[in-house]
Amino acid sequence: METITRKIIEQTCLETIAKEMGLNSSELNSDMNLRDDLDIVSLDAMNIIMSLEDEFEIEADIETVLEMQKVSDIIDHVYGRTK
Amino acid sequence: MGNSISEYWKGLSNGNSGVGKITEFDPLKSGCRIAGIVKDYDVDVHFKFRDKKRYERFTQFGLVAAIQAAEEAKLQELESDSGNIGVIMGTGVGGIASYSRVYDALFSGPDERPIDTYSIPRIMNSAVSSAISIRLGVRGPNFTLNTACSSGANAIGQAMQWVREGRLRAVICGGAEAPVTYAFLRAWDSLGVLARNQNETPETACRPFDKKRRGFVLAEGAAVLILESLESAQKRNVNILGEIVGFGSNSDAVSLTNPDETGVAEAMKLAIVDAKIPPEDIDYINAHGTGTKINDPLECRAIHKVFGDRAATLPVSSIKSSFGHAMGASSALEALATLLAVQYDCAPPTLNCDDQDPECDIDTVAHISRNVQIDVALSNSFAFGGSNAVLVIKKWKQ
DSSP states (O other): OOOOOHHHHHHHHHHHHHHHHTOOGGGOOTTOBTTTTTOOOHHHHHHHHHHHHHHHTOOOOHHHHHHOOBHHHHHHHHHHHHO | OOSSHHHHHHHHHTTOOOOEEOOSSOOTTOSOOEEBOOOSOOHHHHOOHHHHHHSOHHHHHHHHHHHHHHHHTTGGGGGGGGGGEEEEEEOSSTTHHHHHHHHHHHHSSSSOOOOOTTHHHHHOTTHHHHHHHHHHTOOSOEEEEOBTBTHHHHHHHHHHHHHHTTSOSEEEEEEEEOOOOHHHHHHHHHHTOBOOSOTTSGGGSOOTTBTTOOOBOBBOEEEEEEEEOHHHHHHHTOOOOOEEEEEEEEEOOSOSSSOOHHHHHHHHHHHHHHTTOOGGGOOEEEOOOOOOTTHHHHHHHHHHHHHGGGGGTSBEEOTHHHHOBOGGGHHHHHHHHHHHHHHHTEEOOBTTOOSBOTTSOSBOOBSSOEEOOOSEEEEEEOOTTSEEEEEEEEOOOO
């Protein structure tokens, strides 16, 4: 199986978040706070994670997802699950 | 028909039609392929991306109408008394479009696709009253009721009772519906009550009281009124559009699908008695008038029962002929039309009543609107399940 690099995951995460929130992915970076900077609430986070689960054929941990604070938390979680 | 009060009234009184071919999706095997769809509605004008995700189309319609109503009634003046303002809306099928999307995600491909996490807030009927409460910051009771096609009228009637009893200072009330999905169209089509034979001439499809009537067409929309005690409205010097003076609500207790003449007549009588006026004072009736084989003669017989000899000459029109049947919102849209008829002394027409059915022995205000003194009017709404709601609307005179 082709190795999925962190860079690919990061770019896909940013694009998925952007699509869900009606933003341009170039406006996003991994340090952003999900709630304060992007107005992402739990329902948005779940939609984002479900898209990423399909994209990378992984299963995310829901409890962890609901506690995520930053964009980098999503990237880290997805990266961890693909390994 | 229009996305503001003035456009709506202009369309109705000019005899325009809001019915057209369904282009939003392919109606495929449906016999009826036409509907009254809201046109020139740009969701991005009214809602930010976040709210667009959150609110299903019926909620959007209800909220847009409520904002217009609140602005006209200068409701922000009552901000300090927001706990004394309620919301009660009616809808028949609420977020049915989101149900369809969930089924699509589950069943339309070889594998399930993710279900939008906003599905539940988009589906739930009470989203419409809740969205209005949140947006306008009103903290009194927040209800959405469902009595099928009389939902909006029951909401307005209940609101009137709250104000009349002094429970609330003001109530935002009405109906909202966006039911035109392929599944819902097919479900109604299977009942045989949709007009199927005029897909190429949609504006002629709904023909209340006409010999060739074949049923109604589905429609979508919303209408919202602000009811307020007279004392409160006068104190604030707001423009009073009219008075809701009577409300009759009852149940046929007969059938889930067929109306009952006795129940319908009693609902009209209840409303007139509630208004404390003699039947002779009624100048106009905005009929339920679905254009189905069963409803129209039954409603006419009920009108004869209530009004006796006057029934043959009392102006009665059905605006479902203009834009179709918006289910739970229809009775709110019709109450609004009745209010405007009273305000402008003008009965909007029944379109397409070319050859009146002798079993519908009433004055149908056929084809063109009629300027006539209207001080008091009835708005009739009857529903599947036998839930009838009739409002009495009176001209406001200083």
